[in-house]
Amino acid sequence: MRNLGLSALILASGGVVMALELSASRLLAPIFGNTIYVWGSLIGVVLSALAIGYWAGGRLADRYADIRLLAAICFTGGLLVFSIPFFSPLILEMVVGLRLNEQASPLIATLLTVAPPSIPLGMVSPYAVKLLSLVRSRVGSSAGDVYSLSTVGSIAGTFLTVFLLLPYLDVRTVILGSGGVLMALSAYYLSLRVKVLTVLVLVMVASPVGFFAQSLSAVGGDVIYTRETLYNSLAVVKQDDVLTLYLNGLPHSSMSTKDPYRLVYAYTRFFELGPALNPNASNVLFIGGGGFSGPKYFLKNYPNMWVHVVELDPAVVEVAERFFQVPKNDRLKVFINDGRMHLQNTDHVYDVVVVDAYAKTYIPFHLLTKEFYSLMRSKMSVNGVVVVNIIASLTGDTSEILWSAYKTVGSVFKTLYLFKASEYGGGVVQNLILVGCVNTCSLDEGVARVKDSWLAGKVLENLWENIPPLDEYPLLTDGYAPVERMINPVTGKPYSLELEDYRTSPPTLLYTGSNSLSLTVVLLALVAWFFLFLGRNI
Numbered sequence: 001m002r003n004l005g006l007s008a009l010i011l012a013s014g015g016v017v018m019a020l021e022l023s024a025s026r027l028l029a030p031i032f033g034n035t036i037y038v039w040g041s042l043i044g045v046v047l048s049a050l051a052i053g054y055w056a057g058g059r060l061a062d063r064y065a066d067i068r069l070l071a072a073i074c075f076t077g078g079l080l081v082f083s084i085p086f087f088s089p090l091i092l093e094m095v096v097g098l099r100l101n102e103q104a105s106p107l108i109a110t111l112l113t114v115a116p117p118s119i120p121l122g123m124v125s126p127y128a129v130k131l132l133s134l135v136r137s138r139v140g141s142s143a144g145d146v147y148s149l150s151t152v153g154s155i156a157g158t159f160l161t162v163f164l165l166l167p168y169l170d171v172r173t174v175i176l177g178s179g180g181v182l183m184a185l186s187a188y189y190l191s192l193r194v195k196v197l198t199v200l201v202l203v204m205v206a207s208p209v210g211f212f213a214q215s216l217s218a219v220g221g222d223v224i225y226t227r228e229t230l231y232n233s234l235a236v237v238k239q240d241d242v243l244t245l246y247l248n249g250l251p252h253s254s255m256s257t258k259d260p261y262r263l264v265y266a267y268t269r270f271f272e273l274g275p276a277l278n279p280n281a282s283n284v285l286f287i288g289g290g291g292f293s294g295p296k297y298f299l300k301n302y303p304n305m306w307v308h309v310v311e312l313d314p315a316v317v318e319v320a321e322r323f324f325q326v327p328k329n330d331r332l333k334v335f336i337n338d339g340r341m342h343l344q345n346t347d348h349v350y351d352v353v354v355v356d357a358y359a360k361t362y363i364p365f366h367l368l369t370k371e372f373y374s375l376m377r378s379k380m381s382v383n384g385v386v387v388v389n390i391i392a393s394l395t396g397d398t399s400e401i402l403w404s405a406y407k408t409v410g411s412v413f414k415t416l417y418l419f420k421a422s423e424y425g426g427g428v429v430q431n432l433i434l435v436g437c438v439n440t441c442s443l444d445e446g447v448a449r450v451k452d453s454w455l456a457g458k459v460l461e462n463l464w465e466n467i468p469p470l471d472e473y474p475l476l477t478d479g480y481a482p483v484e485r486m487i488n489p490v491t492g493k494p495y496s497l498e499l500e501d502y503r504t505s506p507p508t509l510l511y512t513g514s515n516s517l518s519l520t521v522v523l524l525a526l527v528a529w530f531f532l533f534l535g536r537n538i
Contacts, residue, residue, distance in 0.1 A: 003135075005188065006067065006128060007149055009074050012182050013124040014153025019161045019178040020081055021046050024114050026171045027084075029233040030216055030509045031092050032106040034248035035361040035491045036484055041110040049115045053122020060123065061130035070127045071189035072538045073120050074182055075198075079529055080117035082179030082201070085172045086522045088113050089511040096510060102492045117179075125150050166228050176205065190538050197528055204521045221507035225323065229315035236323050237507050242499060243323055244506050245291045247316070250359060251497055251506040253291025253324070260325040261300045264499055267389055267421035267431035268293050269455045274352035274385045275302060276446040277437060281351035281385070282306060287339035287367070288357035289316055291324040299329055301451055308350070310335045310342045312357075340366055343375050351381045355388040360429070361491045365483040368405055369476045373412040373436075380438055386413065388434040391490065394426035394464055398493055401486040402432055403468060408476040409436050417443060420462045422498075429495045432464075 021042055028038050057073070095109045125146050132142035157178075165174045180202055187198040216223045221239035228234070235246040242264060245253040254264040263269045271294045275281040282305055286295055289311030298307050311317050314336045320326050335342055339357055353376055357367055366372060376386060388409065392402035410416045413436030421431040443459070450456040474480065496505055532538055 003132075005185075006070075006131065008185055009070065010124060010128050010146055010149040011153035011156070012185050013074055013077065013121050014150035015157030015160070016077070016081060016178045016182050017046070017050070017118065017121050018154045018157035019165070019174060020084075020114060020117065022158065022161045023166065023171050023174045023178070024084075024110070026166065026228055026233050027088055027092070027113070027175075027511070028106055028109060029248040030235060030246070031096060031249055031511065032102065032109070033250055033361045033491070034233075035102065035106070036488060037103050037491065038106045041107040042114065045107070045110040045115050046118050049118030050122035053119045053124075054126050056119070057123030058126035058130070061127040065127075065130050065134055067131060068189050068538060070124065070131065071186040072533060073123050073127065075186035075190060075194065075538075076529070076533070077117050077120035077124075078179045078182030078186060079201075079526065080120070080179070082176055082183060083522045083526060084113055084117070084175050084179070086519050092511050162230075167230050169228075171228060171233075191532075193532060193537055194529075197525060197532075201521060201525045205518055215512055217510050217512040218507035219510060220504070223509070225319065227315060227319070229313050231313045232316070234315060234319060235509060236319060237509070239499075239504075239507055243291075245316075245319065245324070246506075246509060247290075247359070248361070249509055250361065252359070253293050253320075254499060254506070255291055255293065255324050261296050263293055263297055263452075265293070265431075265497065267433060268297070268356075269452055270389075270419055270421055270433040270435075271297070271354050271356075271387050272301075272450055272452055272455055273417075273419075273433070273435050273446060273459070274354060274387045275305070276449040277435065277441040277443070278351050278381075278383045278385045279449055280383065283348060283350050283381075284308070284352040284354065285310065285348075285350045286354045286356065287342075288355065289320060289334065290356065292320045292326045293324075294354055294356065295332060296324075296326065299327060299332060306331050306333075308333050308335065308348065310337050310339045312336070312338055340372055340375065343372075343379050346379065348379065349381050350379060351384055353380065353384070353386045355386065358388075358390055360391045360495050361487070363401070363483050363487055365476075365481040366478065368408065368483060369478050369481050370408050370411055371478045373409055377412050377438060382438060383441070384438040385441065386436045388436070389421075390432050390434060391429060391495065392432055393429050393490075393493075394420070394432065394466075396427045397489045398429050400473060401483070401490060402434075403470060403473045404476055404486060406434060406467070407470045407473050409434055410470075411475060413437055414439050415441050418464045418467070419459065420464055426464070426466075429490055429493045431497070 032038050091112045095105055128146045129143045133139045136142055183198050187195045216226050216235055218237045221237040224238050225236040232247040237244045241257045243255045244251050256262050284307050286309045289309045295307045295309050298305055393399045415437040417435040419433040421433055424430050447459045
């Protein structure tokens, strides 16, 4: 029974580490995005905390090799994990208030939330090695068994969290459950006082009297819906009469409830350049659905056009249909798929393709290579037009991703145009619209066909013709596409996506926190455990 209980603690601690790391990414994403800085902070902080734990656990085990002390270490880690949902809103709001850059903010937030429980969780494996070696007198096999069990726990924690827990439960429940399970397992070896403390904490938090609400709030708006999906932390925010869809903390689409078919963001109005440059277009493909702003506009203003939308995240489609008034229309067909896979498998020939799958903090590299655009061209008509939305700048260190994309698309499409979608200067990170034609197309003739009078007046005015020498920029291929490196400067620069006719930016998301009773219970539990541990009343 002793070895069985020890194995359970090792497995559970390994699983909780991975559950915490993956769940914490969803805590940080609504505030700091799903950037490489967020993931780098999480991975780096967890590894650093585990390294400290390995060091401390090994030395402590050499001095006091006792299963009860190991259980106390596990209990400490579980209680600290359990407390994260209660303290994270205060911590995240404090970090946001410091107004640091995109590199420092997620790092500090991760240090304050994830590092404390990760240290005791790291102490478990070396401590368990010592306990087993005392029984077996074989250090090598003991170490192998412990680290094998811990890794199995980490694998189980990863798969459970990714494929079962996060898709069907909220982040708060996943973190609370992870900490609660570890506390309960550890309490088996500990004193009656600790068992009572564990029961009180779990019952108080789970019961209606101790229920607390941790949720997202929006500065300047109201959060009306949130959801964790396989791919995104999703939220819908209402600001005046505008609904905005947020994915991983960044606004992706907006709709006016007074006029659901009006294009709220300026950059989406440039999508109409596709049918304007190909007047005989009847089939259009959108790669990236979001709130379906573009597809709805095309359905309304081009009654003879068939619209296909490819969206990777089925939850995004569900939310768009529920909140963004996606019409039931025979001319609209939605595919839940990756954009490139759809093009590989489809027999359709498209006259216009709109690529709106790139974000400020993330670009799927396989949707930005020469092979991808060559595949796209093979599925387009002889006068086909592609319209690509890229967030970058026209000059400076944040322009490399743009000019690499320009060079890559230009290697496949015969005619290329580039437009600013805003009135900002070329050095500002903004939405930039790249338009490519399979064959020669006339911009002057296209402007005359534009139905949106605002766009007709902006096309030539916002056309960017100062194209730099492209030799210094890489051609992006499946074999070489350093998208992560090139997008890093973009994620670190401010980016304003103003709402048309509102002259205001979309709301900023923040976490709001716990009720005072639940917060007090958890705080008292931490204090009580601290004194029990110091007094060896464990």
